Amino acid sequence: MKQKMANNTVATLMMIVVISLAMAFAEAKWGGSVEAKKETKPSERVTNLQFYFHDTVSGKNPSAIRVAQAPDTEKSPTLFGALLMADDPLTETPDPDSKLVGRAQGLYGSSGQHELGLIMAMSFAFTDGTYNGSSISIFGKNPALNPVRELPVVGGTGMFRLARGYAIACTHWFDVSGDAIVGYNVTVIH
Template sequence: MGKVAMVLLVLYLVVVMQLIHGLVSEDNWLEMGKEKVTHLHFYFHDTVSGKTPSSVRVAQAVGSDKSPTLFGVVMMVDDPLTEGPEPSSKLVGRAQGLYGSAGQEELGLIIAMNFGFTDGMYNGSTLCILGRNPALHPVREMPIVGGTGFFRLARGIAIFKTYWYNATTGDAIVEYNVTAIHY
């Protein structure tokens, strides 16, 4: 047997052993238990102004600044999630991801966001949302498309509404009510 064949055989055995280990490990996906439903309530603080914004513009199209909807603007986000609407309220996690203005005629943000929780029994777990946010509507909803840790294989819905908005700075506080179905 040549050296290349021997290396391939060893790599194959390593992969097979990892697969077998995954099938019998304590973290077995086949033994996750019953589905659970969890309801969460928190506030999302999106700060685009000041010396330390939590949301920054990372890209834009040539005419974005002339568009009434800022069409083509992309923002990168690392926003605090808190228990109450006050910025000084207890921190429960961070929303990290991006949103971009995808509507030419109506303000519609396309959002890809990961809610990483840092408190209590959800510490280290995440929920992921993906979809369109018609930001000027009083109440919006977006799908939960996944999760990790406590929220493994999550699906569900995030219903949210603007709690506070400053039209001059663009800063906002958004109230979230989340229902997640997970294992």
């Protein structure tokens, strides 16, 4: 009973925060190059990508599943110690039926004992257009209840080989089950 109450409390708090802090994520073409800025070398390019991450933990066909947890995870209000493996679709708009531009594959875990915080290790593998076959790697802390989060881009493949940069994540939609749609605006130097 306590476990169910803790899970419901976390989910309700997350939903209240997300709804109260929800921000419109600007519609834009999902990828494009811009002129290199001063912090880049003349041979480097800066690419801006915008897409939506669809994380589904509920239902018969989840895109993220719990693969491990600590003995006391279920007693924790933040589910500290839960580890999930994900293969989430990346789409052009927040509509789950919009154009698929790639997949987010990797893992994330609840790393905060006192506040909800995820540690993410993800590869965003692109399957559309110019970026088809290329990927970027994200690794860092994701304070999921913050309306806007910044995560580091630590590498890439294909067109994004030796990439660095940052990703701005904004929760577009969140459900008490834990399902979420998150808008990503990524700046990649490569």
